[in-house]
Structure formats: C-alpha cells, structure tokens
Amino acid sequence: QIKQQAESKIEKPVWYILDRDANVSFVSLTANAEKVNSIAKVFPVFFFLVAALVALTTMTRMVDEQRTEIGTLKALGYTSRAIAAKYLVYSGTAAVTGGALGLAIGLYLLPTVIINVYHIMYRLPEIRLSFNPAVSLSAYGAAxxxxxxxxxxxxxENLKEVPSRLMLPKAPKSGKRILLERVGFIWKRMKFTHKVTARNLFRYKKR
Known part of the structure; x- marks a missing residue:
C-alpha cells in the first residue's frame, strides 16, 4: 500500500528526443567552423591587396633610386620591354618564392595549429588535410x-621619359598646403619634424 501511494505521487516522465543540432558541443563546433569559413573568405582578398600595395611601394622606390641606371640602359639601346623585364623578373622571383612558402604555411602549418586547438576543446576524429589544386593554383596565380x-x-611611368631626363635626379613634387594646416590649433602645436612628416605623407601617398 505504501508502495502504491509512493508510485502514485511520482509524475509521469517526459521524454525528450534531441538530434545533434540540439547538442551544445555540436552547435558550438558548427558555429566556430562557420566563423573560420567566413574569415577564410575575407582574408585572401585583404592579403592580396596588402601584397600589391607593398610591391607597388617597394618597386616604386627601387625604380626611383635606379633612374640613372634606367636612363643609361635606354641610352645604350635597351628597349623598354627589356628594362621592364629586369624588374618583373626580380619581383616575380620574390612572388614565386613567397607564394610557395605561403602555400606550405597556409595548407599545412596553419590548419595543423587550428586543428590542435580544436582537439583541446572537443573530442574529434582524426582530421586529414587535403590539397585542392584548383583553389591553391588560382590563389597562387592571383598573387x-x-x-x-x-x-x-x-x-x-619612368620608361616613358627620355634617357636625358632619367639621368637627372627626379624633381621633388611641389609642396601644397595640407588639410591639417587649416586646423590652426593643432598645426601650431606640432613640432617641425612632425609637420615635415605630415606633409611628406600627403606628398608621397604611395609610401
């Protein structure tokens, strides 16, 4: 009788059938994977732009410093194509070498580090890295x-000039008042070296 009374007071159980989408660990892992996927779509574009900007800045300064050599080569009869090929081979060699290192780091080193971090937080099966030739070669070619x-x-820009002008030092760009100079209370409190730096930043925007 006591047993029956005790059983009568027990509420009927409610069964919950949950799929893996309701599992906290699975949802967390999926969210993290989606974040990594989103970052992977944005970062390549950002790095391509940075690489192009660095190459433009470096090669512009290199060409400006070698104006005399370029003028001498043109005076000796070298064609613009031959002179340009020298710099293209130089930057192309650096791009090929850097691209190969980038593929090795991006395809094996970084994924290995990320996978090891996930193994610390989750119990995952063995993850095998695969090489995608289409994506890798397209990224390599784009860079x-x-x-x-x-x-x-x-x-x-320099190849358009005649040899006699290339052999002369490049004339500096004419200085103009910058926007910061119009803000008097800031400009008057700046040191001379800071003013020169600010003017050069606007005069040589590629740098």
Missing amino acids: LVCILAATLFAVA
Whole structure:
C-alpha cells in the first residue's frame, strides 16, 4: 500500500528526443567552423591587396633610386620591354618564392595549429588535410598577377621619359598646403619634424 501511494505521487516522465543540432558541443563546433569559413573568405582578398600595395611601394622606390641606371640602359639601346623585364623578373622571383612558402604555411602549418586547438576543446576524429589544386593554383596565380601588375605600373611611368631626363635626379613634387594646416590649433602645436612628416605623407601617398 505504501508502495502504491509512493508510485502514485511520482509524475509521469517526459521524454525528450534531441538530434545533434540540439547538442551544445555540436552547435558550438558548427558555429566556430562557420566563423573560420567566413574569415577564410575575407582574408585572401585583404592579403592580396596588402601584397600589391607593398610591391607597388617597394618597386616604386627601387625604380626611383635606379633612374640613372634606367636612363643609361635606354641610352645604350635597351628597349623598354627589356628594362621592364629586369624588374618583373626580380619581383616575380620574390612572388614565386613567397607564394610557395605561403602555400606550405597556409595548407599545412596553419590548419595543423587550428586543428590542435580544436582537439583541446572537443573530442574529434582524426582530421586529414587535403590539397585542392584548383583553389591553391588560382590563389597562387592571383598573387603573382597582383605583384607583377604593381611592378609594371611602377616601372611604366619612368620608361616613358627620355634617357636625358632619367639621368637627372627626379624633381621633388611641389609642396601644397595640407588639410591639417587649416586646423590652426593643432598645426601650431606640432613640432617641425612632425609637420615635415605630415606633409611628406600627403606628398608621397604611395609610401
């Protein structure tokens, strides 16, 4: 009788059938994977732009410093194509070497580090890395094209000039009042070196 009374007071159980989408660990892992996937779509574009900007800045300064050599080569009869090829080979070699290292790091080193971090937080099966030739070669080619295009843009401006002008030092750009100079209470409190730096930043925007 006591047993029956005790059983009568026990509420009927409610059964919950949950799939893996309701599992906290699975949902957390899926969310993290989606975040990594989103970052992976944005970062390549950002790095391509940075690579092109660095190549443009570096090659522009290199070409400006070698104006005399370029003028001498043109005076000796070298064609603009031959002179441009020198700089394209230089930047192309760096791009090929850097691209190979980037593929090795991006395809094996970084994924290994990320996988090891996930293994600390989750119990996962063995994850095997695979090589995707289409994606890898397209990224490799895009980086190479960006750097070569930046190099060609930097060289083309000097190749348009005649040898006699190339052998002379490049005239500095004319200085103009910058926007910061119109803000008197800031400009008057700046040191002379800071003013020169600010003017140079606006005068040589590529740097």
